[in-house]
Amino acid sequence: MSLVLHVCCSPCAIYPVTLLRKDEPDLLLYYFNPNIHPYQEYQKRLESFRQLSAELGLSSKIGDYRPEIYFQSIGLATEKPVRCRSCYSLRLRETARLAKSLGIYRMTTTLLVSPYQEHELVREEGEKAARDFGVEFVYFDFRSGYYQGLNEAREKGFYRQWYCGCLFSEMERVKEKEVKKSARA
Numbered sequence: 001m002s003l004v005l006h007v008c009c010s011p012c013a014i015y016p017v018t019l020l021r022k023d024e025p026d027l028l029l030y031y032f033n034p035n036i037h038p039y040q041e042y043q044k045r046l047e048s049f050r051q052l053s054a055e056l057g058l059s060s061k062i063g064d065y066r067p068e069i070y071f072q073s074i075g076l077a078t079e080k081p082v083r084c085r086s087c088y089s090l091r092l093r094e095t096a097r098l099a100k101s102l103g104i105y106r107m108t109t110t111l112l113v114s115p116y117q118e119h120e121l122v123r124e125e126g127e128k129a130a131r132d133f134g135v136e137f138v139y140f141d142f143r144s145g146y147y148q149g150l151n152e153a154r155e156k157g158f159y160r161q162w163y164c165g166c167l168f169s170e171m172e173r174v175k176e177k178e179v180k181k182s183a184r185a
Helices: 010-020 039-056 067-074 082-101 119-133 143-156 167-184
Strands: 004-007 028-031 060-062 106-109
Touching (some): 106 119
Parallel strands (some): 028 060
């Protein structure tokens, strides 16, 4: 293996994997997302990840689902971007730790594909995690392929979610939906 790719979800993985496989045919997919809430949502995304890994024929690892470590990492920070930074740090540090333990010295993340993520924070936390564990964070701006990945996920029947995964983003999504509904009424 030459690169560990942290995968947040299958739709976000499609474009980066397509791009990376050209130069990294033996990349390792790593699904570690203790931020996802509720558990049923986590299970849907995990099953979709398994489908993607099997379809692509790529090696994969699945981290433990321990939402308590997510809540511990964000503490009382429920507002963006503070909670997002803590969440990115948790997931990217675990990716760097895994890479180092497997003797793989390069890592990146599918978080870099979504225009809805705090892109510069992902980059900062990825670089910091990599430095702390003695690996390299490989930066890619995958955002140009975001909609391509979503369309392909739809065509393949992969589960597609409507929020980043955490409890707070789900609450924000519901509130935004209610505001729009009230505005139309």
